[in-house]
Amino acid sequence: MAVAPVSPETGHHPPPPYAAGTETFGLALPPAELTVHSELPGLREAVTALVHPLFEVTGTVSPAASLLRVVPRAGRTLPGEQELLTAPQLLLHPDGPRLAVLESSHDRTVVVRHGEEDSAPLVITARPGARELTIEVPDSRAPSVRAVVRLLGSLLGTQLIRRGAVFLHGSAVAADGASVVMLGPKHRGKSSLAFLAVTLCGADFVSDDTLVVWAAHTAAPPVLRGWPKRVGIGTALLVGHPARGAFERARLRRRRQGDLHATRDAAWSTGPEGRKRLFTDLDEFTALTGAAIATDTRPAGIVLPRADRDRRGWRIEPVTDRAAALRDSVLAGGDLRNYSDYLSLLPGPRPEPDVRATVFDALYDLPCVTVDYGPDANADFPRFWGEVTAALALSGPEGR
Numbered sequence: 461m462a463v464a465p466v467s468p469e470t471g472h473h474p475p476p477p478y479a480a481g482t483e484t485f486g487l488a489l490p491p492a493e494l495t496v497h498s499e500l501p502g503l504r505e506a507v508t509a510l511v512h513p514l515f516e517v518t519g520t521v522s523p524a525a526s527l528l529r530v531v532p533r534a535g536r537t538l539p540g541e542q543e544l545l546t547a548p549q550l551l552l553h554p555d556g557p558r559l560a561v562l563e564s565s566h567d568r569t570v571v572v573r574h575g576e577e578d579s580a581p582l583v584i585t586a587r588p589g590a591r592e593l594t595i596e597v598p599d600s601r602a603p604s605v606r607a608v609v610r611l612l613g614s615l616l617g618t619q620l621i622r623r624g625a626v627f628l629h630g631s632a633v634a635a636d637g638a639s640v641v642m643l644g645p646k647h648r649g650k651s652s653l654a655f656l657a658v659t660l661c662g663a664d665f666v667s668d669d670t671l672v673v674w675a676a677h678t679a680a681p682p683v684l685r686g687w688p689k690r691v692g693i694g695t696a697l698l699v700g701h702p703a704r705g706a707f708e709r710a711r712l713r714r715r716r717q718g719d720l721h722a723t724r725d726a727a728w729s730t731g732p733e734g735r736k737r738l739f740t741d742l743d744e745f746t747a748l749t750g751a752a753i754a755t756d757t758r759p760a761g762i763v764l765p766r767a768d769r770d771r772r773g774w775r776i777e778p779v780t781d782r783a784a785a786l787r788d789s790v791l792a793g794g795d796l797r798n799y800s801d802y803l804s805l806l807p808g809p810r811p812e813p814d815v816r817a818t819v820f821d822a823l824y825d826l827p828c829v830t831v832d833y834g835p836d837a838n839a840d841f842p843r844f845w846g847e848v849t850a851a852l853a854l855s856g857p858e859g860r
Contacts, residue, residue, distance in 0.1 A: 486521040487612055489514070489685065491676070492619035494612060495521040498530040500600040503608070509743040510609050511688040513753055514667075515616070526591040526615070526806050530608060533596045538581055544572060550802060551575070552794035557610070559803060571803060579607035586805040593805055602713060610798050613687070615806055617672070617799030622808045624815025625674035626823070627791040627799055632666035632686065632757070633657045638854065639666055639684050639757035641826075642765055643789040649767035649833070652694055656841050659703055664754035665745070668692060670791075670799075673759060673823065678814050682822040684759045687799070690714065690739045697838070706748045707738065714739040761852030762786075762828040771834030774844055776851045779828040786823055827852045 484497045485504045498504065508517045538544075539562060550559040558575030566588060574581035580603040583596040595611065597604040617627070630643040631654035640657075642650040651668040658665045667686025675682050698704040746753060764785055779785055791799070801808070829851045837844040 484521060486516075486518045486525065487511075487616070488516045488518070488522075488525075489616050489620065489672075490516070491623060492616040493522050493525040494615060495525045495527045496530060496612070497527060499532060500530055500597065502600060503530060503605065506600070506602075506605045507609055507612070510605070510741050511613075512742070513755055514686050514688040514742070515613075526593070528612070528615075529592070529594045531594060531596055532600075533583065533598055536596075538574075538583070538598075539572065544574065547572075552797040552802070557797065561803070569803070569805065571805070573607065573611060576607070576610075578603060579610060580604040582607050582611060584611070584805060589807065591807060609688075614798055614801050617687075617796070618801040618806070618808050620672060620674055621796075621800060622811050623674060624812040624817075624819060625672050626816060626819050627687075627796060628671040628673065628786075628789050629669070629791055629795070630671050630789055631668045632671055632684065632759075633663035634666050634754035634757045635663050635854075637754070637756075637758055638760035639754065640761050640763060640849065640852065640854065641671065641684070641759055642763045643785060644764050644766070645788065647767075649765040651692055652697055652767070653763070653765055653845075655693055655697055656838070657845050658751045659701065659749050660841050661845050665751045666754050666757060672799075673819050675815050675818055675822075678818045680818075682759060682819050683756045685755050685757065686753075688742055690741055691745045692737045692739050695736045695738055703749050710744065710748055712738065712740055712744055714741070759823065759826060760854055761849075762823075762826050763848060763852070764828065764830045766830065766832045768832060768834050771832060771836075773836050774831060774833035774847075776848060777830050778851070779830055782824045782826065782828050785828055786820075 482499050483504050487494045487496055544560045547560040547562055556575035557573050560572045563570040569586045571584045572581055580598050585594040630641055631650040632639045632641045633654050642653055654668045657663040668691050669689050670687040671684055672687055673682050673684045831848055
């Protein structure tokens, strides 16, 4: 894929806090939907930069959607650290978020969402049975926007889960609406394969980390979409890559000094030690690579990659036990912390376990291969990727 020329400054830079005016917009990943009314002008633009088109941001709101009111805290301070620590807590993962319940009565529930290094604390007020939340934010800067986006994602994710959706830890790319899903433990090369398939073979980007699969009903085919998150790129992948210059010139929101220090060997670290990555938000990634994002795709095959720095060439073998291949990639428990409303702050739709079973059955029927590969795959990636997709009986741009 040709790298699109872009300005060194990409993405949205939030306005100063509390510009005058309000805005209302819809946020959806159909069939899940929310209405957001914000007293922080510029929030819609900032949210769009982080989530579009994986979440749909529109000026049209649904009367059936729950309402979220986003308001400034107007100088009021948060409860003290001691009060937050002694309040009832929900902590599903050491990295947060931590949910401190300050008040719980038949009239209302007040929760502080905090404890994440890169996001600001939010004060959330819910009224039992109502389809409405009030979200108090300290300002309209990036950490506050990020916290709001994650909360919105957890509320949309809850609607999808109750309707039978399955969340997967994996990456995916697509062509002509058909997606190739890469699953497996961390540091196996899932994100690297997705990045190279998109930028060197013309595949559409779906996600490099989190996927959601759902069906409209038990007789409907499954639909796969990526979940909006930052995109991580191993800097060693940019050695000799046509996009390297664009990344070097760009002012990325998450850029840190030294992010582009890279060696070829670093691409083949099997753990985080010695491995360097830079992170882009979704709008920055598309601007710098020229990538198109595929949304509602048809899952067509599963790849289980195993990167090995000492391997020469690559080996592709079919997998018959798809259930075992999927087992460790299905997100559950604390891994759903950013995709589920564990405190039931909003009422959700009726659970549809039969739809969830239908989704799993469809995934179990997909062609599946293991791919053991080494540095030679990077050097001749179009041929490597063509053989992978051919083993899945796929054709199209992802196989070129």
